[in-house]
Amino acid sequence: MSQPPRFRYEEVADFVAGLAGRGTLKPGARAPSLREISTQQRTSLSTAVQAYRLLEDRGILEVRPQSGYYVAKAPPALPVPATARHSIRPAKVELSGLMLDLLKHASDEAFVPLGCAIPNQRLLSSSRLDLVLARTARVKGSQCNTYSPPHGEMSLRLEIARRALRYGQALAPDDIAITCGCTEALALALDAVTEPGDTVAIESPTYFGLLQVLRAKRLKVVELPTDANTGVAVDALRDVVAAGKVRACVLASSFSNPLGCTMPEENKRAVLRLLARHGVPLIEDDVYGDVHFGEERPPPFGALDTHDNVIYCGSFSKTLAPGYRIGWIATRRHMARVLETKFATSLATPVLTQVALATFLSNGDYDRHLRRVRREFADTLARMTRVIEQAFPPGTKVSRPAGNFVLWVELPEPVDTRLLFAQALEKGICFAPGVVFSASGKYAHCLRLSGGHGWDARIEKGLRTLGAMAGRELRRPAAAAGT
Structure with a gap:
């Protein structure tokens, strides 16, 4: 399924967000002025204003009266996932029944593509x-x-x-x-x-x-x-x-x-x-x-x-x-x-x-191709991590890979990503539940997110929706206990 055409202000916003995501613009640093960014990106001042308003909505930039735009202070970095304990006894490989469901929906372009680790054709x-x-x-x-x-x-x-x-x-x-x-x-x-x-x-x-x-x-x-x-x-x-x-x-x-x-x-x-x-x-x-x-x-x-x-x-x-x-x-x-x-x-x-x-x-x-895709993947994972820090529930942990294009996310243990997977599919979002990465069905509270598609508004919206769904699942046992 082809992607809808993107507005110029979205492209400008993505450029500035990339500077923040890669650390070129540090948290708290002054962003380029509207006039500077419009000149640099060869666009109108009104387009630059739309781009910066979008970045405000995303929480990437903040405006300070009579001072200009600044990169928002980053939230505290989430810890990395914990190391699970394992038995050293040999065991048969038991495959989760979710495997076929994952493979079926991960290749369906109607779903937000956070499932299989396959690079996007555009990238x-x-x-x-x-x-x-x-x-x-x-x-x-x-x-x-x-x-x-x-x-x-x-x-x-x-x-x-x-x-x-x-x-x-x-x-x-x-x-x-x-x-x-x-x-x-x-x-x-x-x-x-x-x-x-x-x-x-x-x-x-x-x-x-x-x-x-x-x-x-x-x-x-x-x-x-x-x-x-x-x-x-x-x-x-x-x-x-x-x-x-x-x-x-x-x-x-x-x-x-x-x-x-x-x-x-x-x-x-x-x-x-x-x-x-x-x-x-x-x-x-x-x-x-x-x-x-x-x-x-x-x-x-x-x-x-x-x-x-x-x-x-x-x-x-x-x-x-x-x-x-x-x-x-x-x-x-x-x-x-x-x-x-x-x-x-x-x-x-x-x-x-x-x-x-x-x-x-x-x-x-x-070699020229590799230099470009490495930058793309690094930028995508940085943006995904930032959204996870903003939108996923307290207690979430996320990996910090120095290569690759996937993230491993550990949610607070009351959340079962097998249930979350079914709910996400109903919302048109596909990810990989953690149990498919274990021979013995471990990691039911974990999930893997692929950044192989690259970054766009659809990916960001899907991540924020998924984070909100995980937050609701986390609150559900507490709500049930209080009734």
């Missing part, structure tokens, strides 16, 4: 990639109308290996196999190192797509307590591994989904030493690694591994082309097993999209 601006694809089809179409080897196209594997060198990961093209997205990469990695009935250690909360793969493979899990800032608790992992309970470990080293946490480098090295000592392979999901808001990309486990014990999984789905379904798996030790399974299951990944993507990577377009 991806894939026109340049489309041109490369069209040119590739025109020039090399007949050559690409064939099966690729299970490894995938050499040109794309070479580009991925070259990019890996930037963050310290030395890969040969033959260490890489192209997959149908990161999900197939994770599935191939699990097939390479586990058998049905084995136990795998995972983060908690974790990506619900991984839980689906684990269940399909008939694997049991141990959910590890995970901090919203620093990731998996290394001590808890040490206890699980020492007990001989796990056959493999699946972790996201940077900007995990849904917490957005990034493990400090010393913790990553400690995890690598621990797992190598006990002979437990580490499957790394680094699908969000390129969406970093800082100057440098954090090194993945694969770049720090000295024991050839990491199976690295990545994808372009979260940064460039979700519809292309191109991911990759990198391993030297287990590649023969990976290729056998790849050949038996999906045989090959389409050639045309691989060749086009390799060309796009080689000409520098991807």
